[in-house]
Amino acid sequence: GESVGLHLPTLSVQEGDNSIINCAYSNSASDYFIWYKQESGKGPQFIIDIRSNMDKRQGQRVTVLLNKTVKHLSLQIAATQPGDSAVYFCAENPDNYGQNFVFGPGTRLSVLP
Amino acid sequence: DAGVIQSPRHEVTEMGQEVTLRCKPISGHNSLFWYRQTMMRGLELLIYFNNNVPIDDSGMPEDRFSAKMPNASFSTLKIQPSEPRDSAVYFCASRPRGGSYEQYFGPGTRLTVT
Numbered sequence: 001g002e003s004v005g006l007h008l009p010t011l012s013v014q015e016g017d018n019s020i021i022n023c024a025y026s027n028s029a030s031d032y033f034i035w036y037k038q039e040s041g042k043g044p045q046f047i048i049d050i051r052s053n054m055d056k057r058q059g060q061r062v063t064v065l066l067n068k069t070v071k072h073l074s075l076q077i078a079a080t081q082p083g084d085s086a087v088y089f090c091a092e093n094p095d096n097y098g099q100n101f102v103f104g105p106g107t108r109l110s111v112l113p
Numbered sequence: 114d115a116g117v118i119q120s121p122r123h124e125v126t127e128m129g130q131e132v133t134l135r136c137k138p139i140s141g142h143n144s145l146f147w148y149r150q151t152m153m154r155g156l157e158l159l160i161y162f163n164n165n166v167p168i169d170d171s172g173m174p175e176d177r178f179s180a181k182m183p184n185a186s187f188s189t190l191k192i193q194p195s196e197p198r199d200s201a202v203y204f205c206a207s208r209p210r211g212g213s214y215e216q217y218f219g220p221g222t223r224l225t226v227t
Binding site for chain 1: 117144146155156157158161163168169204208213215216217218219220221
């Protein structure tokens with residue numbers, strides 16, 4: 001399996017800098033969101049999630065911000081490392097049952113040495 | 114834990130042939146999902162099962178696609194007959210009962226239909 005997306009938006013950051021990846025979601029009724037990371041040749045991997053009753057959640061080196069007013073999510077990665085190079089997807093859950101997630105198109109993050 | 118296992122990892126077949134993709138979810142997980150990933154459409158949910166029962170197959174593109182889950186540890190996605198536009202990476206994912214909605218993805222099967 002491989003990541004796809006020759007035409008994906010690309011974000012290039014210098015190693016050690018902070019990265020901010022943005023995502024606009026479509027359904028105002030969505031109440032749960034997940035960020036996934038997909039490395040080349042692998043399936044998506046969970047990074048962090050957030051519920052709609054929160055506007056910020058922090059993990060290890062990552063922070064997710066949610067702005068429900070404008071239906072916008074962002075993923076912040078602190079001190080970006082070469083291993084962070086991947087495609088990042090946001091996924092929204094519009095059906096309140098946590099099963100049927102709708103994935104965004106993805107953003108490719110390239111970490112420059 | 115071996116994670117979600119998919120086979121084959123790569124499949125090349127000719128148009129009109131039957132293709133069967135296989136998935137073994139993580140032991141103890143009770144939900145299983147099949148996704149398709151293409152350049153044009155990104156990652157799309159095809160079908161998902163809860164406790165081996167298909168819950169939502171609205172993402173299955175057409176009748177040529179079918180999925181089964183005969184038991185908690187095995188699922189298949191079948192395409193018959195296959196067409197070139199079916200070429201994609203197919204992912205299987207599983208989720209444990211309750212708690213987080215995190216889905217654990219397999220490595221995918223890259224299908225090429227010529």
